[in-house]
Amino acid sequence: MKASLKAHFEPERSSAIATLFLPAGDARVKASITEATFSKGPSLNSLSLSLEKPGSFIIDYNVPNQDFRFQFMNTVRLAEKPVSLTYTHMLGARQTAIDGSLQIDPANKLSVNYSFGSGNCKVKYAYAHGEFGRILVEPVYDLSKNTWDFAVSKKYDGGDSLKANYQTSSKVLGLEWNRDSKTNGCFKISAAFNLAEKNAIPKVFAESTLNYDF
Template sequence: MKATVKGRYEGQKSSSAATVSFTTGDLRLKASITDATLLNAPSLHGLALSIEKPSAFLVDFNIPKKDVRFQFMNTVRVMEKPVSLTYTHARGDNRTALDGSMTFDPANKVSVNYVFGSGNCRVKYAYAHGELRRTVFEQCYDFSKNAWDFAVSRKFEGGDSAKATYQTSAKLLGVEWNRDSQINGSFKISASMNLAEKNMVPKLVAESTWNFEM
């Protein structure tokens, strides 16, 4: 059995969440709660359950909203290249999407996201540079917004990583730094800034995650 505790700190606000999961046969069962579940008195707010068969299907149950989300995954080969497909349907939002990705080689990957009904489609190309593929350049085109998004990330020895993003439609610039440790868990600090605003004050967020074996 595994347990995960997450904390998020944003300005004057903070939140936390906890997840417990265990495996039985080919299935993985998971229960998640947030601080709203235990606030004042035990309640169903923030409670979610899921059942998953890795690389096959995932079903999420949002208990307070009485909502369910289905996800089916599969991998096929096209021109001797692996193509990963994920079909997602969220009943409450009445949203159905199809995600697909093709890995041409260890350095080049193309991903597509299409939302049925709305016609929204996003195409992303990722290039991993260097012998160890530690630097990744990403560019994504959103057909609904007629706009590009860009990202560059770098992994360092010891578990640290850094990433910078820019959304052209929202003129939103973001940077983040991550540190992963098997002893102290993971920690992330991110900052974002809207370049379209006159007073460009960065928004800072800190997140921490601890994993436990039970």
């Protein structure tokens, strides 16, 4: 049995999510709650249950909204190249999306996301540079908005990584510092700069995750 606790900090507010994982054969059951579950006494607010099999399917149930989300994954080979497909359907919102990715080689990957109904479609190309692919360059093109997003990240020894991303449509520049530690847990510090506003104060966020094994 495993559990995790994630805390999110912002200048205006903070939040927390606790998750419990229970083995169920080759699948597992997941239960998640937030601080809203206990803010006004014990309740079902923000309680969600999931049944998932990694690489195969995820079924989420939002208890207070009595709503389901289904996700099915599979990988096939096309011309000896792995092609990963993910089908997602949100029952209450009646939204369906398909994600597909083609691993061209260890350094190059092409991904496509398409949402039915809205017709939104994004194409992402990922290039891993260096001997261990520690530098990752990811341009994303949004066909529906005719805009580009760009992201560059680098991994370091010890579990540290830095990432910068820029959204051309909103002119928002984001910076992230991540640390993934098996002993001290994980944390992320990020800042968002709106370059369209003069003298804009950056928005700073922090996240911390602790994992437990029982």
